[in-house]
Amino acid sequence: MLKKKNSGTNEYFVDYSLLFIVIFLVGFGLLMIYSVSSYKAFASTGDSAYFLKRQAIAALLGLVAMIVISFVPYQWWKALAVPAIAVSVISLFLLYTPLGLTRNGATRWLGRGAFSVQPAEICKIGMILFLATIISKIGRNAIRSLRAAVIVIGTGVILAVLIRLISDNMSSAVIVLGISVVMLFVASPDYKPFLIGGALGLGAIAAAVYFIDSTSQNGGFRFRRVLAWLHPEEYSDSGSFQTVQAMYAIGSGGVFGKGLGKSIQKLGFVPEPQNDMIFSIICEELGLFGAFAIILLFIMLIWRLMIIASNCEDSFGCMLVSGIIAHISIQVILNIGVVTNTIPNTGISLPFISYGGTALLLTMSELGLALGVGRGISVGES
C-alpha cells in the first residue's frame, strides 16, 4: 500500500496517491472554474479566462508551497505553534484596522488590491498547528482529563467566538470549533463523552430549529436563514434564492448531466457560481456521475490522510494530519450539505475546487504539511 522510494541510502515515504489526488482535484477545480465562470467573466471583464488565470496562478504557487513544505521536517513546525496561534488572533483583530476589506457587506478579508486573505483561514491552519502541539505535549493519558479537554475545546471555542464576532463569519467559526472537537476525539481514547456530547448537541440543534420554525409566523426576520432552509420554496425570492437555484441545478442535471460547459444555471441564476455553489454546477453539467466522482476523490483524499495519520512516527504528526482531515472533511461535508439544502445556507467553499486564491494556497500548504508528515514515516525494513 505504501509506496517506497529509494533515494540513496535513506528510504522514506512519499504518498504519491495523495499528491496526485490533490493535483487532480486542483486541476479539476480549474476546469470547472473555467466552465462555470467564463460567461460572467466575459460579461464583466471581457476576458472569459479571468477567474481561471487568477486561480491557476494560485494553484501553481500552492503546488510549489505544498512541495516545499513537504520537504521541511514536520517536527520543526512545533516551534511555530505559539506564533501561529498569535498570528491567527492578531490577524483577526487586524480586521478592525484599515487593512480590513469589506465585500458584500462583511469585513472578512485582509489585504490590498488583488491580494487578500481571510483571517479565518489563517486561524484554521494556525489552530491545527497549535492544538497538535498542545495535544502531543499533554500526552496520551492526560488527554483524558477534563483540563485537557477544556484546553483543546476552549481554544476552539475562543477562536470560533472571535471569528464569529470580528469577521461575522458563522461557517468558519463552526469549522474551527469542529476541528478542535475532532482533534480531541482522535487524541482521546474515550467514546462515551463524545457520544453524550454529540447527542446533546444534536438535541439542542433540533430543539432550536423547532423553536425557530414554530415561532416564525409572527417572528421577525432574524432566523430567516433557518426558515429559508426549512421552507426553501417559500423564501425563494429572498433568503433561499441561492439554495433553490442550486437545487434546480442539481435536479436538472440528472444522472449524467447536461455536459461539460452546458450549465444553464451558471448564466445568472446561481449567484457567483464559481464560489460556494460550484458543486451544484458540477452536478448540473456532469450529473450525479460527476458529483459521485468528486465525492469519491475526497473520500480517497481523506483515506490517504488517515493512512498517514495512522502510520506516522509521533503523536504531533498524527494530530496535525487529524486536524487537516477534520478541516477538509468538515468543509466538504458542509459545502455539499448547503448546496443540497441539507443544512442552512452559509458561505463555505469547496476545498481545492471553489474559486479563491489564498484559500487554495493555504489548503495546499496544509496538504504539504500532511505530505511532510508522510515523508517522516520510515519505510525501511526492520
Next chain:
Amino acid sequence: MSKEDRSTRKAKSNSNRTTRKTQKKLAVLFFMVLLAFVLLSVRLILIVRDNGEKYKKQVLSQQKYDSITIPFKRGDITDRNGVLLATSNKVYNIILDPKVILDKEDYLEPTLYAMSKYLGFNESEIRSVIADNPSSSYIILKKNVPYSELQNFVAYCDGSLEDPTESDNNAPDKVKGVWFEDKYIRYYPNGSLAADAIGFAGADNNGTGGLEEYYNETLNGTNGREYGYLNDDSNLERTTIAAKDGETLVSTIDANIQSICEKYILKFNQENANVYREGAGSNNTGVIIMEVKTGNVLAMASYPTFDLNNPRDLSAYYTEEELAKMEEENTLTQAYNTLWRNFCISDTYEPGSVAKPFTVAAGLESGAITGDEVYNCTGSLEIGGHKIKCHNRYGDGLVSVQRSVEISCNVGLMYIAQAIGIDRFTDYQRRFGFGLRTGVDLAGESRTDSLVYTADTMGPTELATCSFGQGFNVTMIQTITGFCSMLNGGYLYEPHMVSKILSSDGSVVETIQPRVLKQTVSQSTCDKIIQYCNGVVTDGTGKTARPAGYAIGGKTGTAETLPRGNKEYVVSFMGYAPADDPEIAIYCVVDRPNAQHQDDAKFATGIVHNILTEVLPYLHYPMTEELSEKEIAELEQLQIDLQTEYTQVVSENDPETVSGNEGAEDGSAGDGETTTTAEGADTASGDGTAAESSEPVWKSFEIDPETGYAIDPNTGDLVDPETGAVVGGSSFE
C-alpha cells in the same frame, strides 16, 4: 503509554508511534466522514429522482428563452394633406407588486414615497391596496399612462434625478415592486371626425368598420421578438428582431371638407331636433363629396356619429336609464352596430327623383329618346291597372325632357322609361352600377343585387316607378359613383378612400391610381345631363342648393318609404360644381327629417347649400355668379361665424321652416318636390320646348299666409304654390 500496542502494519520503529487506539479512532472518524458522504450522496440521488423533471422545466422556464414580444406600431391614417386622423401611441400600465414590496420592511415607505411624489398616487390609497393584497404580484393601478408621466419616476429610480429631500424614505434603491407594461393604443386626434369612414381599432389591433377594418392587414405590422439561445460556446445570447411597424394610409379625405360637412350635418340635426317628434333632426343624414374625374372621396360624413376614442360611449344618444335597460335586454350590441354603421355605404334606401337623370341618360344613350320629346302630364299615368301619380296631381301640362327633370315630373319620366323598355332599362341600371357593389375600399358596403329588378322580374309598373327612383334600393356611394360617370364623359371610376400607402419610414409603398371600371354613357349624353341638371338649380326644384356666387347643377330627390303612405320620406340632393365643367360631386341624403311634412327636398338642399358655400372657396373655385344683396349679407354673416368659431347657431339659411300645420291628409299626389324659395314662384318660364298652355290650376289656390302653402279648396290639402305638389302625398294608390 505503558500498554502501548504496536501497529501491525509495516514500518514500526519509533516508540512514539501512533497507537492502535488512535488508529481505531481515525478509522471511526473516517467511517463517520464516509457515512456523511453517503448520506449526502443519497440526498443528491433523491433530489434528482424526485424533482429532476420538475427542476429541469423550472430551469428552462426561468431562463428567458421564450421570447418577449415587441409590439409593432399600427400604421397611421392621414388625410390627403397629411393631417393625422388615426395614430398609435405607446402607453404604459402601472403594475403594483405588493409581494415584492412587503418582502423587506424597509421597501414599503420608500416605495410609497416615490409613488406619491413622482407618479402622483395617493399614498394612503396605495397603502391600503398593498395591505389588502399582500400576496398578489400583479395589480394594475393605472392604465394607458403616457411616458411623460412616468419619466420622473424612472429617472428617480435609476438615480439620474436627484431628490434633495432629507428623509429616510428618500431611498431610490429601495423602491421595489412597481413595474410598467408597455403597449400601443389607438388614438384619433380629431375625435369623431369621419368616424364612420375611419372606423376604430382596439388594443388588439383589430379594426372595426371603415378604413381600419378594410385595411387592417396593411395597417398592422409584425411583432418583433427578443429571445435568448445558447450559442456554440454555451453562452446565453439574446437577439432582438425588431418589430415591423404597420403601413400608413394616406386617405383621399380632406379633413377640412370633412369637418365642414360634419358641421352642417350636425347643425341641421340640432336645429331640427324635437321639431315634430322626440329626437334628432333626422334618423340619418349622410353626405359624400367625390372628385368627379377620379372617384376619390373627399368627404364622407354621416349622422349620428361617435367619438372614435370612445366608441362605446352611447351617452350622447341615450339616457342612463335607457342604457341600463339595454344592458338588461342585451340590445347594447345592436345599438353599437346602429351607431357604428356607415350610413353612406351600408344603408340602402329608395333614391327617389335623383334616379331621374339616370333614366334620362339611359334613354338618350340607348336612342330611345332624343331629348326633344314633349310629354303631357295630366297628374297621373295609368300603367298596368295602377294609376301612378305625378307629384303634381293637377298635372304639369306639356313638359319637355329637360323640364321634366327640372320640375321632377314623374309622368314625363314614366313615358321615357316606357320608351326605353324593360331590357334596356335594367341593362342601364347595371351599367350605372345599381345592384352592384362599387368596391369602395371601406368595410361594410351593402349588397344591393337583390334590391333591384332584373329584366325577368320587372313588369311595366315596376319599370314606371323605377324611372323616378321608387321600387329599387341603392346605397349613397353607388348613386354618387354612377352620377359622376354622367358628369365626366361616361367613365365609371371605382370610388376610393385611400390614395397612397406609405411605409413606416415614410417612403411610398403603393400609389392607388384612379381606376376606370367601365364607360356608361357618351360625352354627348353627359353634356345633356349636365344641361338638364343645371336647369334643376337655376329653374327647377334645386334652387335652394345653390351656394352664393357659384353655378352648380344637381337633382333633388324625395323618396317615399315603405309602407307607402306613411308620410315618411328620404329626401336628398345630388349635385356638382362647377356647373359647366363638374369637378366635385356632392350627395346629401336626409333620412326621415324631423318635421311634420318630411317630403321637402330643402332639408337636403339646405345642407348642400351650406357645405358648398364653404367648400367651393376652400377649393379655390372662383365665383362666377353675381351676388345678390341677400347673398352678400349671408357671406358676411358666415365670415363672422367662422371667426367666432361657430359658437352660436345662426339660421340665416332656410328662412322658412315647416311649421306645425294641421291637416296631414292622405296623400295621393306625386313624390312631392317642394322648393320654397323666398323669391316666390316663377316656374312658368320653362326654357324647354314645353309650351305652358295656361295658368296651372293650383296657381289659383288661395295661399295660407301662415305656412306659405296653397290650400286645395276641394280637399283641403296643402299644396306647394310653385310646383303644385300635395304635401305628404304619395305616387301610389
